[in-house]
Amino acid sequence: MLQVIDPVASTPQTILAGGWRQMADQLARDVGERVRFHRLAAKKTQAVVAGLAGITADYLYQIERGKKIPTLPVLLTLGRALDLPPAALIDDSSHEVAPPHRRVAGEDLHRAMTLPVPADEEPMPLTDLRTQINEAWQLWQSSPTRYSQVSGLLGQLIVEVERALRADTSADAGIEAYRAAADLYGLTRTVAKRTGRVDLAFLAADRAQRAAEASGDSLRVGAARWNLAHVALAERHHDVAEDIAMSAAHDLREHSGPDAAAVYGSLVLVAGVAAARRRDTWTARDRIRSVTPVAWKTGERNTLWTAFGPTNVAMHAVSIEVEAGETSQACHLAEEIEHERSPSIERRVAFLLEQARSYQQRKDYGSALVLLHSAEREAPEDVAYRPLAHDILRSVVQRANRTTAKEAAHLADRLSVPVS
Known part of the structure; x- marks a missing residue:
């Protein structure tokens, strides 16, 4: 239906004036929020900052509430009072950088993933390598300081895995090396993602999938695709993540046993989140419901570090409602969950x-x-x-x-x- 515009009430001048008012109101809110944040972070009261800036406390109050836009001289004095460049109070996009600890962890991982592997040493025995990878995974899923601990271990483990893959060994040892590589690169994927290096997360997920396929282990192939779907979600490729997860889940349907059921269920959960993020909430809810009986059969299970079980399914149900904007339902569901029962601190x-x-x-x-x-x-x-x-x-x-x-x-x- 066509919209009828009153030629008197909506002249170009009034429309333009209305647009400028909206822009000015938004600028006032943005500047006020930044002034308030930096003042609180500096642990200074309104009276102190107002005094340093040479304005009244009431004027500063109105600035922080978005009621007034400060003049340029006031912005300059506010910047000095808060020990900031005035531009930070107008546009803080240039300050959105990763904290130093996160940046260093990402750089260390990048070197481990991309530099050539030294060829002058014998590979670690596979049993020792397997033990160290399992210990690293255990730290990642249980330690409150897992970033510091695991980031320091990954570099050398990646080197050892690559040495094992290149060693001239028997067929059985080769399969074990590929399994170890699939597990380690699955861990590398999640660490890289959490340290803000989605590029390295994708590289790690790709290596995990290739290693899993080379090992011929169908469960590890499923877990590797679960990792790859998580990377696609992080990149906002929701359709791709959904396709990867549901295809892998389909391939596992004919496999029996609780471990296969757990990996299958984890894949369907990822596909449910992907559906929710592309705004298909009903499909997302259906997927949660479809794996609920699977979870009750498997119990709390951590097959290949996927942490599938009734607790994780319930947590995903909350995530779906949050994605859908159904906050009351999300809060109601969350109240029924004993989150301490999950084996993964990440979850x-x-x-x-x-x-x-x-x-x-x-x-x-x-x-x-x-x-x-x-x-x-x-x-x-x-x-x-x-x-x-x-x-x-x-x-x-x-x-x-x-x-x-x-x-x-x-x-x-x-x-x-x-x-x-």
């Missing part, structure tokens, strides 16, 4: 952050902050590394009441989280 923290996001969406910033603190107690490095935690912290700092925002700013400062 436990992810669940806490999903809950925090649902409260953030409901503008219940106090509850969101409580869950961020719970995630920090579970694994402080996860809160420091995960972009979702940064987004929630940023929202709480910028939009919560003064007391909650100040506490969130202290948390961000303690963990060196870039939330400005």
Whole structure:
């Protein structure tokens, strides 16, 4: 139906003026949020900052609430009062950089994945290599400081796996080397993703799939495709992730046993998340329902580190509702879950952050902050590394009441989280 425009009420001048007003209002809100965040992060009161900037506390209050746009001279004095360049209060995009610890971890992993492997040493015995890979996986899924611990181990393990793959060994030893490589590169994929190196995550997932296929191990092929689907999700290729996961799940349908069922279920869960992210919520929910009886049969199982079971299925059901914007339903489902039963600290923290996001969406910033603190107690490095935690912290700092925002700013400062 055609829209009828009143030629008197909607002249070009009034339309243009309305557009400028909207832009000015948005600029005022953006500047106010940044001023408030940096003031709280600096642990300074409005009275102190206003005094340093030579303005009244009431004027600063109106700036922070987006009611007034500061003049250029005021921006300059506010920048000096907060020890910031004035441009940071207008456009902070140039400051969105990875924290140093995350950047260093990514650089170390990049060197391990791309530099030639020294050929002057004998490969590690496969039994020892297998033990060390399993220990690294165990650390990753259980340690509160898993980033620091595992990032330091991966480089040498990658070197040893590549040596094992190139060694002139028997057929059986070759198969074991490929299995070890598939497991290690699966771990490398998730570490690379969490340290912000999706490029390396894709390379690791590709290597894991090739190694799994060379080993002839159908379960490892399924787990490798599960890893590859996660990388596609991280790159926002939701259709691709869904196709990879459902194709791999189909290939496992004829395999019997609880381990095959667990890998199958994990693949369907990833496909469910992919469907939710492309806004097909009903398909996503159907997939969760379809693997619920599978999970009750397998029990809590950690086949090839996929952590499938009733707890993980329930957690994914919450994720689907958060993706769909059904925050009340997400909160209701989350209350019934004993997240401590998951064998993976990654899944436990992810669940806490999903809950925090649902409260953030409901503008219940106090509850969101409580869950961020719970995630920090579970694994402080996860809160420091995960972009979702940064987004929630940023929202709480910028939009919560003064007391909650100040506490969130202290948390961000303690963990060196870039939330400005």
